[in-house]
Amino acid sequence: MSLPTEATQVIFERLPEGDGEIITDTSKPDSTFSVKTVKLNENLKNGELLIKTLLLSNDPTQRTWLRKQGNNARSYIPPVYEGNVMESFGLGEVLKSTSEKYSKGDIVSGRIDWADFAIIPEAKILNKIDTKSGLPLSYYLSVLGMTSLTAFFGLTEAGQLGKYLKEKPEKGKGPIVCVSAASGAVGSTVVQISKHLLGASKVIGLAGSEEKCKWVERLGADLCVNYKDSDYQDKINNFLGDSYVDVYYDNVGGQILSFLLTKMKEFGRVAACGAISGYNDPKESYVTTWFDIVAQCITVEGFLVFKYKEKFPEAIKILSDAIKEKKIDVDDSIHIEKLKGDSPEQKLSEIPKIWNLLFNGNKPNGKLLIEVA
Missing domain, CATH: 3.40.50.720 (NAD(P)-binding Rossmann-like Domain)
Structure with a gap:
C-alpha cells in the first residue's frame, strides 16, 4: 500500500460567540468547524510519525481546549487555537516513522488529529498498544484507557x-x-x-x-x-x-x-x-x-x-x-459511531456532530467513540 499524500482534516474555525453553543454543521458560514483537504509533507522531521487515524475518543474536556489566538491563560494541556486542526485522544496506526520509540505498524495511543491521516510529533503519543493481548482496540480508549x-x-x-x-x-x-x-x-x-x-x-x-x-x-x-x-x-x-x-x-x-x-x-x-x-x-x-x-x-x-502515569500499569x-471477573461491564459500556458519507469530506464532517452529543443530551450510554478507519 502506497503512503497517503493528502489528508482530510477538521479545523477548529471559530470560538462560539460568548462561549455559547457549538455549531457543528460545517456547511454553515458561522460553523465552529470546517473540513479541508491538505497535502502531506513526504519528508518527516526527526521524531515525527505519519499515522492513520483509527478511533477517536469523545470527551467533554475537549470543549475547554478551544481558544482564540492570543489567549495564553494557564491550562493543564496545550489548547487548540482557532485555525488549527481539532484534536482528541485516540488510536492510530503508524504508517511511517522517524522516531526511535515507534515503528511502522505500531498501534499508538495519544492526542490525535480529527483527520483521516496526520503527521504528529512523538511527544503527543502516550503509549504503544500491546495488540498481542487480543483485546478489542476500543478497550484502550475506554475500560483500559x-x-x-x-x-x-x-x-x-x-x-x-x-x-x-x-x-x-x-x-x-x-x-x-x-x-x-x-x-x-x-x-x-x-x-x-x-x-x-x-x-x-x-x-x-x-x-x-x-x-x-x-x-x-x-x-x-x-x-x-x-x-x-x-x-x-x-x-x-x-x-x-x-x-x-x-x-x-x-x-x-x-x-x-x-x-x-x-x-x-x-x-x-x-x-x-x-x-x-x-x-x-x-x-x-x-x-x-x-x-x-x-x-x-x-x-x-x-x-x-x-x-x-507511573501508577498506570x-x-x-x-x-x-x-x-x-465480570466486575466491570464491557460490552454495554462502549458505543462506537461509524462515519458515514461518500467522500472523506462528508465522513469527517460527521465528527463534530457526534462529539456534540456529549452536550446536547443525546449521548448514548457509556463511552462514545468514533471509528474513522
Missing part, C-alpha cells in the same frame, strides 16, 4: 478510597459514594469500581433520563436519579436519611455540586473531575454553597489522570482482572 483510569484514580487517590482495594470493608459499612453524569463513560465506571471493587455500601448516581438511570442501577448503583426531575434532591435526601456522602465524584459542577456539598459527611471528599455544566456557559458552573466546605471540613481535590492490571 483514560476513561477508566480517570474513574479509578479519582476514587482511589483524590477520593482516598484506595485502602479498600486490599482491605475490604464489612458488608454495609463501606463508604457512601455519589457520582454525577453517572451514565457517561467516566461516571458509569465510577459506579462499578465503587460498588464492585471498593465495597461501597451505597452508590448514588445522577443522570439525564429515566432510561439512563435504570441502566446505571443495572451497573450497580443503589439509586440513580434524573437530575431533570424537580424532586431529584428530595429523592436523594430520602434515600440517605440520616446518612451523608463520604466521596462525591463531581463531573458537572454548578447546581448539582452546590446541592451535594450540603450532603457531605464531615471530613468528606469531593473528587473534582470536571464541570460540564459550565463548558458552554461558565455562569452555569457557579457554586452557591461554598461555606459547607468550611463548616464540614470538606476536602475538594482537583486531579488530572496524567499525574498518576498497576491500575490497568487491577482493571483487567475486574473485567475478567
